[in-house]
Amino acid sequence: MNDEQEVLCPNPNCKAKLGYIVVIENLEWLQMGGGIARQWHGVCATCGKEFHWSVSDRILEKILAKTMN
Ligand SMILES: [Zn+2]
Numbered sequence: 178m179n180d181e182q183e184v185l186c187p188n189p190n191c192k193a194k195l196g197y198i199v200v201i202e203n204l205e206w207l208q209m210g211g212g213i214a215r216q217w218h219g220v221c222a223t224c225g226k227e228f229h230w231s232v233s234d235r236i237l238e239k240i241l242a243k244t245m246n
Pocket residue numbers: 186187188191192193221222223224225226
């Protein structure tokens with residue numbers, strides 16, 4: 178499966194490419210460089226903006242998006 182989605186810096190003035198979302202076994206994971214993570218808490222290397230990502234947040238987002246439709 179080659180279902181990749183770019184993850185960009187949340188700072189609208191920066192939007193640096195931080196990594197990719199990859200789908201493995203129907204779950205989304207965050208690929209950063211050579212590693213694949215279930216969660217990431219750090220800062221953008223370009224502008225210093227805080228960046229948080231986790232598998233459970235993504236699942237929650239999808240559940241909420243469905244209930245709002
Ligand atoms: Zn940035």
